[in-house]
Each structure stands twice: as C-alpha cells, then as structure tokens.
Amino acid sequence: MMANRLVGLRNQVGRCFSTSATLLQGALGQQSPLPTPSGSSPESLATPPVHVFGLEGRYATALYSAASKQNKLDQIDADFQKLGHVLTQNKNIIDLFRNPGVSREQRLTILNELGLSDMTKSAIEILFDNRREKKLSKFVTVMNRLMAANRGELLCRVITAKPLDDKSRKELDSVLQQFSKKGEKLNVETTVDPTIMGGMIVEVGDRYIDMSISSKIKAYTDILTTNV
Known part of the structure; x- marks a missing residue:
C-alpha cells in the first residue's frame, strides 16, 4: 500500500511542477504589516529566497x-522554529489566540512567555492588532518555509498513520527530492497521526498533497450525502 502512495506522490510531483508561480507584486504602502522606512518602496524590500502569497505571505515578506x-535573520529563524514546535505540540495556545474572549493583553502575556525576540513579537502584535489571530499558524508555517529556503533547505512535512520503515522512508525521500532545486537540501519532518487511517499527507514547500484514507472517506461521504 505504501508503494502505491509513493507512486501517487510521484504523479503529484509532475502536476505540481507544471504549475508556474507568479511573482509577488504590488506596493505594501499603508497596508504594510510591518513599519517601513519613510519613502521606502517595494523595490527597497529585501527579496525573499522563495515567493510566498496571501496575507500571511505579505507579513512574512x-x-x-x-x-x-x-x-x-538567524534570530528570526530560531524564533519561528521555536514557535512552530510550540504550536505543534500545544494546540491549546492556538485556541487561546483565536478565542475572542481572550483580551489583547492576555494574548501579549502568552506571547511574552514564549521568549521571542522583540522583532518577532512586534510582528505578531501587529497581526493581533489587525485582528488576524486566525492567520498566526499559517504565518508561522510560511515564515519557517522562508527561513528553510534561506538555509538552502526545502522544508517537507509528512504525516502517516503509522511510522515508516527504513525502506519506505528512503523511497519517500527519493520522491521528495524531485521537488528540490539543485543543491537544495531536504529537511523532512515526519509525524504519526493514526486518525488519517492510512496513506499520507505531504506538505512540501507551498504544496499540500492529501492522500490519506480519511480524506477519501470524507469525500465519498460528502458525495453520498449530497445525492441523498
């Protein structure tokens, strides 16, 4: 079964590479998520190693x-690796940040307890002030993708229903390597989640590939429910 999943992933690789990425355009101006020097222009922004999109992409850029x-950059890199780990291990923090009953001061207290640098805290405070708390998790993911690219790495997250054996892990790494550019090193993070029931979920760069059995069951259930 795992071999079939890897074949499916290889097919996904081909489809992903056929999709061309558009460059990040447009002035940040007054809508900039972070303060910019007076008279600054989009051209004066440092170019990120990969292009990221959406609101969280603007904040990250x-x-x-x-x-x-x-x-x-090293300081920011360490901050977001820590944040990514904390949010993955303790989902209650995400719920607290999203809870409308939690005040700004309470959110900032939680944020201060994480031991982050002033620059990172300022960015997240602006996120909160703009009522974008629900974007925090995605913002952290996008920043970690940027920082991995800055280190010359391609960040990959793989979720399986049970631990991969050595053979399956080597085959998976071989497939994921096809997503990387020349000289880019894979940084693969594997997680076991029995609730997906089988198959795998792969997040590589800005691509998300769900080949889990649970997602297929949901899709079939939705179809059956719609037809009733």
Missing part, C-alpha cells in the same frame, strides 16, 4: 525584509 536589513 515584510518581516523577512526587516530582519535581513538588520542582520537578524
């Missing part, structure tokens, strides 16, 4: 640019 110009 602005933070990356600010950190790059202040030589604080």
Whole structure:
C-alpha cells in the first residue's frame, strides 16, 4: 500500500511542477504589516529566497525584509522554529489566540512567555492588532518555509498513520527530492497521526498533497450525502 502512495506522490510531483508561480507584486504602502522606512518602496524590500502569497505571505515578506536589513535573520529563524514546535505540540495556545474572549493583553502575556525576540513579537502584535489571530499558524508555517529556503533547505512535512520503515522512508525521500532545486537540501519532518487511517499527507514547500484514507472517506461521504 505504501508503494502505491509513493507512486501517487510521484504523479503529484509532475502536476505540481507544471504549475508556474507568479511573482509577488504590488506596493505594501499603508497596508504594510510591518513599519517601513519613510519613502521606502517595494523595490527597497529585501527579496525573499522563495515567493510566498496571501496575507500571511505579505507579513512574512515584510518581516523577512526587516530582519535581513538588520542582520537578524538567524534570530528570526530560531524564533519561528521555536514557535512552530510550540504550536505543534500545544494546540491549546492556538485556541487561546483565536478565542475572542481572550483580551489583547492576555494574548501579549502568552506571547511574552514564549521568549521571542522583540522583532518577532512586534510582528505578531501587529497581526493581533489587525485582528488576524486566525492567520498566526499559517504565518508561522510560511515564515519557517522562508527561513528553510534561506538555509538552502526545502522544508517537507509528512504525516502517516503509522511510522515508516527504513525502506519506505528512503523511497519517500527519493520522491521528495524531485521537488528540490539543485543543491537544495531536504529537511523532512515526519509525524504519526493514526486518525488519517492510512496513506499520507505531504506538505512540501507551498504544496499540500492529501492522500490519506480519511480524506477519501470524507469525500465519498460528502458525495453520498449530497445525492441523498
């Protein structure tokens, strides 16, 4: 069964590479998620190693640019690796940040307890002030993708229903390597989640591939429910 999943992933690789990415365009101006120097223009922003999109992409690009110009990329990298780990291990924190009953001051207290740098805290505070708390998890994911690319790595997250044996892991790495650019190193994080029932979920770069049995059952259930 795992071999079939890897074949499916290989097919997904081909389809993903056929999709061309568009460049991040447009001035940040007054809508910039982070303060920019007076008179600054989009051209003055430091170019991120990969293009990211959406609202969280704008926040991430602005933070990356600010950190790059202040030589604080290593510090920001450490902050978001820590944040990613904390949010993965303790989903209650995400719920607290999203809870409308939690005040701004309470959110900031939680944030201060995480031991992050001032620049990272400022970026997240702006996220909160703009009532984008629900974007925090995605923002952290996008920033970690940017920082991995800055280290010359391709960040991959793989979820399986049970641990992979050595043979399956080597085959998986071989397939994931096809997503990487020349000289880019794979950084694969594997997680076991029995609730997906089988198959795998793969997040590689900005691509999300769900080949889990649970997602297929849901799709079939939705079809049956719709037809009733």
